[in-house]
Amino acid sequence: MLGNMMFQPLLISSMIEHAGRYHADSPVISKNTDLSITETTWGKVHENSKRFANALQALGAQFGDRIATIAWNNHRHLESWYAISGSGMVCHTINPRLFPEQLVFIINDAADKALLFDKTFLPLIKAVKPMLKSVEHYICLDAPDASVAEQLPDVQFYDELIAQQPAAFEWPVFDEQTASSLCYTSGTTGHPKGVLYSHRSTVLHSYAICLPDSLNVSARDIMLPVVPMFHVNAWGTPYAAAMTGCTLVLPGPGLDGASLANMIDAFKVSVALGVPTIWQGLINAAQQSGSKLESLKRNVVGGSACPPAMLKAFKEQFDCETIHAWGMTETSPLGSACQFKAKHQHLSDAEQLQIRLSQGRPPFGVDLRITDAEKGTHELERDGRTSGNLQIKGHWIISNYFGKAESALTADGWFDTGDIATLNEDGFLKISDRSKDLIKSGGEWISSVELENLAMGHPKIAMAAVIAAAHPKWDERPVLIAVKKPEADLSDAEILDYYADKIAKWQIPDKVIFVDSIPLSGTGKMLKKDLRELYGNALL
Numbered sequence: 094m095l096g097n098m099m100f101q102p103l104l105i106s107s108m109i110e111h112a113g114r115y116h117a118d119s120p121v122i123s124k125n126t127d128l129s130i131t132e133t134t135w136g137k138v139h140e141n142s143k144r145f146a147n148a149l150q151a152l153g154a155q156f157g158d159r160i161a162t163i164a165w166n167n168h169r170h171l172e173s174w175y176a177i178s179g180s181g182m183v184c185h186t187i188n189p190r191l192f193p194e195q196l197v198f199i200i201n202d203a204a205d206k207a208l209l210f211d212k213t214f215l216p217l218i219k220a221v222k223p224m225l226k227s228v229e230h231y232i233c234l235d236a237p238d239a240s241v242a243e244q245l246p247d248v249q250f251y252d253e254l255i256a257q258q259p260a261a262f263e264w265p266v267f268d269e270q271t272a273s274s275l276c277y278t279s280g281t282t283g284h285p286k287g288v289l290y291s292h293r294s295t296v297l298h299s300y301a302i303c304l305p306d307s308l309n310v311s312a313r314d315i316m317l318p319v320v321p322m323f324h325v326n327a328w329g330t331p332y333a334a335a336m337t338g339c340t341l342v343l344p345g346p347g348l349d350g351a352s353l354a355n356m357i358d359a360f361k362v363s364v365a366l367g368v369p370t371i372w373q374g375l376i377n378a379a380q381q382s383g384s385k386l387e388s389l390k391r392n393v394v395g396g397s398a399c400p401p402a403m404l405k406a407f408k409e410q411f412d413c414e415t416i417h418a419w420g421m422t423e424t425s426p427l428g429s430a431c432q433f434k435a436k437h438q439h440l441s442d443a444e445q446l447q448i449r450l451s452q453g454r455p456p457f458g459v460d461l462r463i464t465d466a467e468k469g470t471h472e473l474e475r476d477g478r479t480s481g482n483l484q485i486k487g488h489w490i491i492s493n494y495f496g497k498a499e500s501a502l503t504a505d506g507w508f509d510t511g512d513i514a515t516l517n518e519d520g521f522l523k524i525s526d527r528s529k530d531l532i533k534s535g536g537e538w539i540s541s542v543e544l545e546n547l548a549m550g551h552p553k554i555a556m557a558a559v560i561a562a563a564h565p566k567w568d569e570r571p572v573l574i575a576v577k578k579p580e581a582d583l584s585d586a587e588i589l590d591y592y593a594d595k596i597a598k599w600q601i602p603d604k605v606i607f608v609d610s611i612p613l614s615g616t617g618k619m620l621k622k623d624l625r626e627l628y629g630n631a632l633l
């Protein structure tokens with residue numbers, strides 16, 4: 094017997110409808126490409142999303158078409174998201190920091206029908222345009238601008254398109270499993286592959302990220318997603334923000350520490366989200382300017398492991414609670430978030446710090462396990478010590494890559510993340526490494542993340558990466574690649590000494606290489622693949 098309750102498909106359009114109806118006056122603050130600030134509201138974002146939905150229809154875009162965006166976090170980009178997915182089209186967010194060849198590859202692979210872009214990316218668009226096979230419309234997310242039109246003759250302007258359209262639009266109703274957005278993995282470890290989210294997965298993921306034990310988002314929050322909208326949908330925050338009606342502060346291109354500190358102070362941001370490299374910049378800038386980031390109650394760190402020194406700095410210097418979270422493009426991304434259970438509340442600061450350093454536990458809706466082999470199905474103990482291949486399943490986890498018929502899952506239906514981790518009996522996850530970054534020294538494993546975290550605790554080190562370098566005797570040995578803090582005087586011996594009382598002797602790196610900067614991926618992660626290419630033979 095079926096229950097007698099209403100059935101409504103879970104659709105993204107319902108989120109913007111909710112925000113427009115019940116949170117119409119909640120602010121959406123946005124930094125434009127020219128660094129000016131636009132203050133709008135959820136009511137206006139709702140209205141413009143419908144105008145743009147009408148515009149897309151007028152341009153001949155159809156249900157299921159892919160519409161690409163190359164843009165920062167800003168209000169026009171936000172409006173276009175709701176217009177595209179709400180109309181049953183697929184919003185394909187693209188990372189502008191990809192190499193042009195990669196960009197061409199993914200636009201052609203997705204067969205994007207239209208391309209929306211911020212003015213800043215005009216040179217990029219001009220460069221790749223001759224190679225794009227499917228794009229029929231180029232839409233600049235801005236007011237009409239003669240210099241843009243001169244360089245890209247068939248360009249259309251977002252502001253003009255929406256001004257020509259009525260605000261009335263009836264969102265179509267369709268199957269909740271319909272594709273809503275498309276994001277390619279940033280390719281830190283290989284070729285970009287498309288992850289195609291659905292309306293259902295997106296709505297359920299939004300509920301999950303708002304939960305008190307996840308990011309704890311409410312209508313009282315002022316949220317700053319520093320993580321870009323082209324990086325796993327800004328971790329789902331633009332949806333969660335509409336669902337809760339919180340104030341949204343969109344940083345545009347201003348991702349440096351000083352700009353972020355100014356945004357946080359000026360708009361009284363209560364929660365901000367980003368990768369560790371972003372927070373390092375913020376901490377440095379706030380220390381220099383003397384800002385206490387007073388309004389900031391919590392920040393969410395994910396994408397790479399959060400170094401202990403960073404957690405401590407946020408707590409001790411800025412009275413800000415850091416929520417360490419783990420996820421990936423294939424997992425929408427939330428796979429776990431670190432929030433205490435009742436029994437942890439009375440632990441000492443040192444014990445609590447240990448828990449905070451873990452990537453936390455899965456929210457309801459996803460499940461985690463570790464197995465004895467990559468794509469293996471033999472489950473290992475959840476004892477907090479046994480380390481294995483991390484796998485995940487749940488409502489917002491990939492089943493197969495875009496355009497690929499074969500399943501991306503194990504024989505028994507789990508997704509293998511490529512991460513090596515431990516889980517404890519409460520589900521707290523501790524990532525030791527990516528399987529590709531682990532160092533295999535004479536048959537023993539060494540975690541590059543652990544060595545990096547220790548190095549980052551050294552007062553004279555600004556950034557540190559540890560890679561496996563080929564070694565004639567031990568197969569691989571760790572090599573530390575470090576950037577010194579400005580004007581710091583630091584020798585190899587000093588840093589190797591620093592390791593001596595912190596880890597087993599055989600885990601200490603064989604060599605230190607000081608560099609001016611470490612290459613970062615489009616999403617702010619250290620490109621260890623590149624470092625391995627550069628320094629992988631440093632011990633031969």
Ligand code: ADP
Pocket residue numbers: 278279280281282325394395396397398399417418419420421422423452510511512524526527616618
């Ligand atoms: P890419 O695969 O291109 O780097 P993703 O953003 O999908 O892009 O990266 C997901 C990976 O990032 C995870 O598999 C994991 O290795 C790493 N990661 C994400 N969050 C954390 C975290 N909190 N701690 C350690 N590693 C993390």
